[in-house]
Amino acid sequence: MPNELSRRIANCVLLLFRKKRLFASLVCTIFLFQVSSDAQKLPSKKNRLKVATLANQYFMNKWPDPFKPIHVPSRNRTWPSNIWTRAVYYEGLMALYGVDKRKSYYDYAVDWSTQHKWNLRDGTRTRNGDNQACGQTYIDLYLVDKKPERIDSIKASMDKMMRSEKIDDWNWIDAIQMAMPVFTQLGVIYNDTSYFHRMYEMYAFTKYKHGDKGLYNAAEGLWWRDKDFDPPYKEPNGEDCYWSRGNGWVVAALVRVLNILPGNEPH
Incomplete structure (x- = not known):
């Protein structure tokens, strides 16, 4: 099993950095490290939970007021704390709460x-995935x-999109993570497969249609961020970005x- 794990990791790394000679040494380093670690066991659940708890406590200590806006001095901009930048943290917090039911985690969220x-x-x-991630x-x-009020707003936002024929909102790949799971969650809660269908339509448009021929490069197994980076765009070294x-x-x-979709869902 460890040898199989080594092979899979090596294949994944080679796929990610194929043709990227600059990273050849990184590929070798990761592969050799894994091979040398074959005999070692993965960290125990207890140790993994300890690290996650430590990291999370650092965050909660740094941000005792979860409502406080996010200010970035280098950009001289301030954002509310319910956009994607903070929402993705709470996804992790809820995952941590799923394995460690500390009341402080729940109360903070x-x-x-x-x-x-x-x-x-x-x-x-809003139709912006950056805004919907909090959902x-x-x-x-x-x-x-x-309590219904907990999902009234996010459901109203997604339902508004459902009533529209527009499916090209996710024109940058980050949006897939910010918004696609919301459709899935609502589909499960309301036992309504139309959410799954719309989710897939929007995902497929991003993958196959945005830009010239979609934002997914099947040959490389990687995604261009948005239409500004798909072909003919090249980096100074002639490679894709x-x-x-x-x-x-x-x-x-x-x-x-x-993980959320029912097992019999076609998509």
Whole structure:
């Protein structure tokens, strides 16, 4: 099994950095490290939980007021704390709460949500995935305590999109992670497969239509961030440009969605 794991990791790394000679040494380093670690066991659940708890406590200590706006001095800009930048943290917090039911985690998430009135930046009219990402946590909290007001706003926002024929909103790949799981969550809650269908339509448009021929490069197994980076765009070294974080968002979205979707769902 460890040898099989080594092979899979090596194949994944080679896929990600194929043709990228600059990273050849990185590929070798990762592969050799894994081979040398074959005899070692993965960290125990206890140790993994300890690290996650430590990291989360650092965040909660740094941000005791979850409602506090996010200010970035280098950009001289301030954002509300319910957009994607903070929403993705709460996804992780709820996952941590799923394995460690500390009341402080739940209360922190509820406090954040309540202070934002369980709403989205730009309200229910928004179609922007960056604004809808908070809905994933609102829904997770609703599943703990089914108070309708917890999901009224996010449902209204997604339902407005459902009533439209427009399916090209996710024109940058990060949006797949921010919004696609919300459709999936609502489809499960309301036992309504139309949410799954619309989710897939929007995902497929991003993958196969946005830009010239979609934002997914099947030959490389990677995604261009948006239409500004698909062909004919090239980096100065003549190579394609891929944003690693954006590709990570897509993978995270697919894992989350597949974990939520019913097993008999065609998509």
